[in-house]
Amino acid sequence: MSGRPFCSQAQLALPDWVALEVDFARRYPDDRSQMTLAITLAQRNVEQQTGGPFGAAIFAGDGQVVAVGVNRVVAESCSLAHAEIMAFITAQTRLQQFRLNANGGRYTLATSAQPCCQCYGASFWAGIDVLLIGARSADVHELTEFDEGPLPEDWAGELTRRGIAVRQDVLREPARAVLAAYRDRGGANY
Amino acid sequence: MSGRPFCSQAQLALPDWVALEVDFARRYPDDRSQMTLAITLAQRNVEQQTGGPFGAAIFAGDGQVVAVGVNRVVAESCSLAHAEIMAFITAQTRLQQFRLNANGGRYTLATSAQPCCQCYGASFWAGIDVLLIGARSADVHELTEFDEGPLPEDWAGELTRRGIAVRQDVLREPARAVLAAYRDRGGANY
Numbered sequence: 001m002s003g004r005p006f007c008s009q010a011q012l013a014l015p016d017w018v019a020l021e022v023d024f025a026r027r028y029p030d031d032r033s034q035m036t037l038a039i040t041l042a043q044r045n046v047e048q049q050t051g052g053p054f055g056a057a058i059f060a061g062d063g064q065v066v067a068v069g070v071n072r073v074v075a076e077s078c079s080l081a082h083a084e085i086m087a088f089i090t091a092q093t094r095l096q097q098f099r100l101n102a103n104g105g106r107y108t109l110a111t112s113a114q115p116c117c118q119c120y121g122a123s124f125w126a127g128i129d130v131l132l133i134g135a136r137s138a139d140v141h142e143l144t145e146f147d148e149g150p151l152p153e154d155w156a157g158e159l160t161r162r163g164i165a166v167r168q169d170v171l172r173e174p175a176r177a178v179l180a181a182y183r184d185r186g187g188a189n190y
Numbered sequence: 191m192s193g194r195p196f197c198s199q200a201q202l203a204l205p206d207w208v209a210l211e212v213d214f215a216r217r218y219p220d221d222r223s224q225m226t227l228a229i230t231l232a233q234r235n236v237e238q239q240t241g242g243p244f245g246a247a248i249f250a251g252d253g254q255v256v257a258v259g260v261n262r263v264v265a266e267s268c269s270l271a272h273a274e275i276m277a278f279i280t281a282q283t284r285l286q287q288f289r290l291n292a293n294g295g296r297y298t299l300a301t302s303a304q305p306c307c308q309c310y311g312a313s314f315w316a317g318i319d320v321l322l323i324g325a326r327s328a329d330v331h332e333l334t335e336f337d338e339g340p341l342p343e344d345w346a347g348e349l350t351r352r353g354i355a356v357r358q359d360v361l362r363e364p365a366r367a368v369l370a371a372y373r374d375r376g377g378a379n380y
Contacts, residue, residue: 006214007257008206010279013199024196067197077286078279079315080270089200089268096267098380117311124339125269125308149314150348158340190288 012076014086015050018068027063034059034110035132035170037068042083042112042178045070046187052146053182054112056083058091058128061106067091073190084111084119088126100127108132112175113140114168117149123164130165134175143179145189202266204276205240208258217253224249224300225322225360227258232273232302232368235260236377242336243372244302246273248281248318251296257281263380274301274309278316290317298322302365303330304358307339314352321349323358324365333369335379 021044028034034057041055052071060066069086073079087109092098100107108130114137115123123131137148152158156166211234218224224247231245242261250256259276263269277299282288290297298320304327305313313321327338342348346356 005284006209006212007280007284008209009201009203010283011199011201012279016198019196019198022196073288077288078282079288079317080275080279080312081288085270089202089270090197092268093200094195094197098263098267098269098271116315118308118315119311121307121309121311121339122270124337125306127269147314149311150342150345152340152342155340 010078012072012078012081012086012089014068014070014072014090015045015048015075017044017048017050018070022065022068024065026065028059028065029063031132031167031170034108035134035175037065038110038112039134039171039174039178041068041070042175043181046178046182046185051075053144053178053187054083056087056109056111058087058100059108059110066107067094074188080118082116082119084109084115085122088122092126097127099125101129102127110170112178114148116147117151120151120155123159124162128164130167131159132170133166133168134171135179136168136172139172139176139179143176143183200268202262202268202271202276202279204258204260204262204280205235205238205265207234207238207240208260212255212258214255216255218249218255219253221322221357221360224298225324225365227255228300228302229324229361229364229368231258231260233371236368236372236375241265243334243368243377244273246277246299246301248277248290249298249300256297257284264378270308272306272309274299274305275312278312282316287317289315291319292317300360302368304338306337307341310341310345313349313354318354320355320357322360323356324361325369326358326362329362329366329369333366333373
């Protein structure tokens with residue numbers, strides 16, 4: 001290991017196509033339109049071969065996109081770089097808020113599949129008010145070999161009790177279709 | 191929100207003093223010496239007023255330091271920037287491995303306090319073999335107002351069953367002392 005320098009910083013980046021894919025001037029007024037963006041990002045990430053079959057987006061109360069994320073674990077050599085985490089850190093960088101809703105706004109995270117144990121835990125501190133979930137963990141398990149990890153038994157209730165509303169099965173079938181497409185391409189599981 | 195640019199990347203950095211504090215040529219051969227470094231980093235982070243009272247370090251099998259982390263949530267405007275996460279991402283950047291032990295090595299994370307729900311979840315994917323914990327969650331709760339979040343009931347067993355050995359109460363008293371020092375300084379809780 002000697003010779004390799006100590007790293008005192010790290011950078012995480014989204015693929016170049018993301019900036020072209022997302023219309024930041026548009027409003028996404030409801031659960032379905034918000035989830036459609038998250039699923040589209042997941043699908044594009046598979047098509048562009050820039051990461052795993054997962055997408056996420058954060059919306060302000062007026063329906064504008066604050067930030068988006070796609071899975072970048074392999075490209076960024078970072079186990080943190082799941083879609084939800086990429087959305088959280090780029091949203092927080094943009095707003096310069098370590099807890100998004102500390103500025104008085106209301107924020108929604110739409111994610112194409114149920115958060116794994118890492119992204120679930122991160123959701124408590126990021127400052128979101130609503131969590132929209134497409135595919136279930138069971139779908140991820142059925143259609144891919146991605147590991148979702150252990151959660152508290154009443155995982156959704158834990159979020160709700162801390163003021164984060166959870167709405168599941170939002171466009172579940174299209175969300176499942178992206179997972180199946182990734183499997184059919186022989187995408188790596190990690 | 192209009193006018194603020196979309197962020198397609200984010201950067202997380204450790205304080206400047208870290209590079210001077212850690213001797214990367216030294217070997218830390220056992221649990222106590224490894225935990226001593228994690229606690230020292232936590233203490234220095236409090237003294238330097240560069241973040242919360244939490245420190246972490248990752249060691250290779252030969253006892254060399256791979257990477258370190260301290261809490262940087264406020265300074266980096268990022269809810270992810272807990273000590274353990276800072277250590278994971280800088281270690282993975284240094285080794286260019288999204289799962290540290292995929293290179294055949296064995297890695298230990300020493301953390302001055304029990305991981306919160308976010309860092310707990312991240313520990314499953316980072317590629318560590320051993321998790322050393324100083325202060326308990328109950329200590330964090332007793333001595334500060336930091337929130338540790340919900341964990342699975344048998345949180346340690348979940349790690350062990352996935353091949354990550356967990357050793358708790360390693361230098362618990364010195365680890366508690368850093369939390370108490372932070373409280374006595376009137377440090378912010380977030």
